Amino acid sequence: METDQYVIKQISIFSENRPGRLAAIAQAMEEEKVNIFAFSIAEADQFGVVRALVNHTEKAHKKLTSMGFIVSFTDVIAVRMRDEPGGLYAIAKVLGEAQINIDYAYAYSGRDAAVLILRVNNVKDAITTLLEHGVTLIENSFFR
C-alpha cells in the first residue's frame, strides 16, 4: 500500500520555559510568512517542546535554527476525527491491537472536522492499519 502521501513532516522546537520564547517563534513564522496549521506545547517543568504543522517546513527550520533554536523534523500522521463520542478511543484501540505505540497526540479543530495529530513508533504500519480500519487520514498536500 502506498503510504508516503500520509506522512506529514512536523517541526519540533526545543524551548526553555520562559516568557517570550513562544512569542519569538510565532513572530519568526509571521516574518517568514509561514502558515501554522496546528500547534502544541509539551511541557516539563523547566523546558518544553513546541510542535507545529506549517506550510513551509524548510523555511521555518532555517529561520528558527538561525535564531539559535534546536529544531528537528518528525514524521506524524493526521487523522480526521468523527465528531462523536468515542472517536479517539476507536483509534487508540485499533493501533493498540496492532502493537503500535502512540508517543504523543494532540488535536486541533480543522475547518470541517477535528484533526488528531499522532506520533507513533511505526508510521508506515500505523497508516496501513488505520486505513484498513476505514479511518480517514489527511494527506500531506493539505498542509502545503
Added chain:
Amino acid sequence: MVSWDPRIEEMPKEDLQRLQYRLLKTLVYRLYSFSEFYHERMKAQGVHPDDITQLSDVRNLPFMFKSDLREHYPDWLFTAPQEELVRYHVSSGTTGKPTVVGYTQRDIDNWTTSLARGLTSCGLGRGDVIQVSYGYGLFTGGLGLHYGAERIGATVIPASVGNTERQIELMQDLRATAIACTPSYLLHMGEVAEKMGVSIKKDTSLRSAILGAEPWSEEMRTRIQEWLGVRAYDIYGTSELYGPLFCECSEQTGIHMWGDLALAEIIDPSTGEPLEPGERGELTVTMLQKEALPMVRFRIGDITQIDDAVCLCGRTHPRIKRIQGRVDDMLIIRGINVFPSQVEHALMGIQEVGSHFQIVVDRKSELDTMLIRVEVSPEAFSDRINDLMKIRNTVAQRLKGSLNVAVDVELVEPGSLPRFEGKAKRVIDRRKI
C-alpha cells in the same frame, strides 16, 4: 630510570621525613630569631620553636596568605639583606599591589635543582633541544625553565611568548624536542602551525611538552598528546615558591614535590584543619630551604590531593594531583565542598549536553540548593519529553556521583548560557547568609 640526584630522589621515606623535620626545626628557629613578622605571628599563635618536636607539629605553626605578601610590599618579609639577593621577580597582582619575590644565590640554585630533577624525571637531558615559550622577564616561567633546562645539559631556545609563526619555524629548523609553555599556548601553536601547513606531529621533532601556569585537564592532555604527538607533563609552582618548580615524572601520575625543598599539607579550606591522607583540599606549602623570602604554611589557594605512595618510577617524594580548582571558586553546599571544575569534568563525558554550564546556588527553607544549567546539544534533541527527561536524569545522576551532593539540572537552549573570555564566572550564588 635516570634520576638527577638518586640519593635524594629515591631516599627511603623515613629518612626523607627525618630530613624534613631537621630542616623544619632549623627554619623555625631561624625565623623566630630573625624575622619580626614570623616572631610576632608565632607568639600570637602561642607556639615556640621548642614546641616543634616532630614533623607533624608543623600544623601548630601559623598560616601565611597571599595578602600577607601584598601588605608587606615590597620586601618587608625578606629575611636576607639586599646585597645577598641576586634577582627579583614580580608577579602582577590581579587585585591591587603586585608581589615581589627576592632570590639569594642558594635560592636560585635550589630552584634550578628542583627543575633539573623534574625535567630529568620526564626523560629530558643532554641532547634535547628545549624551546622555552614561557614569558621571560619579571614573570618566573621563562627564566626558571631556562636555568633548569641548561642545568641538565639541554640546549635552550629562549623563545618567550608571541610571534608564533616564527616560533614554529624555529621549532622545525632547530629541531626542538621539547617545549615548555602554557597548555593553551601549545594548542594555539598547533592551530597556527596547521594554518602554515605544518603538522607538529609529523613535521617536527617535538616529543615532550612541559605545561603549566594555568589550570588544565586530563581531557586536554589526551587531546594534546594525540593531536601533536607529544607526551604532555604537568608542571606546578607559583612565584612565591620560586616559580614553576615541580614536574610530573614519566609515569604521568602526579607531580613530585621534592620533600627536601617543600613540606606539603592538605587542609580543609574552611576550618584550616589538616585532612586525612588522600583527601582533597587546599594545598599548603612550607618551603624548607628558602632564604630570601621564607614561606611557612603558605596557602596558595589551589585545590588538590596528595598521594604519598612510592611512585612507580621509584621516587619516594609525595605527588600532588593535577590542580582541581581554586579555593575562591569553592562552594559549600549542605556542608560539602564543591568545585565548578568537578562539574565541568563530569559534563565532559556526557554527549547529550554541551560543555558550557552555569551553577545557581540558592537557599530554600534553610537548605542549600544547587541548580546546574546545561545546554542540550542539537544532535541529542528529541521531541519526546520523556527522552529529554532521560537526558536530564543522566546528567543529574552523573553530577551527584562526582559531587556527592544532589543537584537539580535544567536543560536550556544551545548558545543561551553566557560565554567567557578568560576566567569564567559560572556561579551565581543567591544565598543570603
